[in-house]
Every structure is written in C-alpha cells, then in structure tokens.
Amino acid sequence: MKCFDYQKQKCTGCVKKECRYWMSSKKNGNCVIVAAGGGPLTLQDVGEIFSVTRMRICQIEKSVIKKIKKKISNFV
16 A cells, blocks of 8 residues: 555555655645645645745646647657
C-alpha cells in the first residue's frame, strides 16, 4: 500500500516532508496525491495550497501547456 493510500484510508496527515508528494496543506493531509483525488480545483484553490497567487498558477499552467505542445509536435 502506498503511503498516500494509507493516509487517505486512515484520515491521517503525512509527516514525511522529504516525500516528493508532500505539501503544506492540512486540509489535504499534506499530500499532493490526496489533494488531486478530491476532484478538479480552481486556480485559486491550487494557489492557496502552494501559497502563491492565482495569477502565478495561471502563468505556470500556460508554460506547461506550451512545453507539452512542443513535445507533441516534435513527436508527431
């Protein structure tokens, strides 16, 4: 069983700050995977989780989409 499955099942928060999925969000058990399992989030929600603005999340999203499109065009 993965640690995030255990946390979700037992309703406990992650304390392993060295984990690659750890984030500072008690609402989501300090786990990115648990947060993602909660369904779609708004840019505002994501910004609150990572303590950045909605606009910064939007900038990151645009950058990622641009990189994905470039990889896809190189692949085809």
